[in-house]
Amino acid sequence: MRIAFMGTPDFAVATLDALVEAGHDIAAVYTQPPRRAGRGKALQPTPVHLRAEALGLDVRHPLTLRGADEQAAFAALALDVAVVAAYGLILPVPVLEAPRRGCLNVHGSLLPRWRGAAPVQRAILAGDDETGVGIMQMEKGLDTGPVRLEGRVRVDHKTAGALTGELAALGAKLMVRVLAHPDDFAAIPQPTDGITYAAKIEKAEARIDFAQDAAQVERHIRAFNPAPGAFFEHGGERIQILAASIETADGRPGEVTDDMLCIACGSGTIRPLLVKRAGRGAMPTPDLLRGFAIPKGTILA
Known part of the structure; x- marks a missing residue:
């Protein structure tokens, strides 16, 4: 088929690769414009932008698709279908209707649960046992369109990063x-x-x-790994917790209950296993404590 691909983050790259491997004619790749990031605030192309350029594809990154000129340029591609995966821009009706078979979206949830921008993180935060990915025929409403095919996965104890990668690979296949x-x-x-x-x-x-119970805090940590990173503050620094186990101990919420950073919650405790200081890489908790003491009895916030 003659396809326009529309996506932005790493989640979308797997689908772009799968379309190319399947032999489809990728007429154009649409993605978000480069943004300033990093210490130097240099313009950074999106993951889809970088991958599309590496594949030798035409890359377009308009700020909006609401203008008549952009809509005309899209219609001029004479597409069979547009494939959308976490693009990040609203598609106006003229864009939705331009391809012969409309627009198909790879959405990272089992619709209608978790319509919207952050389905993977919200599924983890809510304690869902299962989630999935669906191929949805797009319409004007926010993730309201009919679903053509879906696949299911267990959430288990996966981080948002791991679960996103699994759903991306499954969505590409579907x-x-x-x-x-x-x-x-x-x-x-x-x-x-x-x-x-x-x-x-x-x-x-x-x-x-x-103040939340330990199970909720542990889900919070997984839901925000890798970004933006669940954190507490101590000694003027922000410390991210990237992984933790649940334990039982007595203490006030936020109280450090031993010398190895076991932290009391509303009920139960968590023990951080992998942490990160600002400007440094991830490290096991004992490595943090050797250079950054957080003694028993400390109250964290």
Whole structure:
């Protein structure tokens, strides 16, 4: 098929690679514009931008698709279908309707649960046992379109990073299956019950609330790994916890209950296993404590 691919983060790269490997004609790749990042604040192309350039594909990064000129340029591609994966821009109706078979989206949840921007993190935070990825026929509403095919995975004790990678690989395979035989996969309307929304992750959410029970705190840590990183503050520094186990001990919420950084929660305790100081790499907790004492009895926030 003649396809426009529309995606931005690492999650989308697997689908782009799968489309190329399957032999589809990628007429253009749309992605978010480069953003300033890093210490030097240099412009950084998106992961999809970098991969598309490496593949020798035409890359476009408009700020919006609402303008008549951009919509005309998109329509001029004469597409069979547009494939969308975490693009990050709203597709206006003229864009949705331009391809002969419309626009198909790789969405990282079992719709209608977790419509919206951060389905993987919200599934972990909510303690869902299972999540998945669906191939959705896009329409005007936010993730409201009918689903053509979906796959399921266990959440288990995965981080957001690990779960995102698993869903990305599965979504790529499902998209290739649907495109190979599109008429074999009927568009099934989403149920009208069980709708939840996965709001965009705000950096302020990453601060750990030790008043929550230990199971919630541990999920919080996994949901924000690798970004933005669940953290507490001590000694004027922000310390991220990247992995932790759940234990039982008595103490006030936020109290360090031993000399190896076991931290009391609203109920139960957590023991950080992997941590990170600002500007440094991840390290086991004993390595942190050798150069950054957090004694028993300290109250963390």
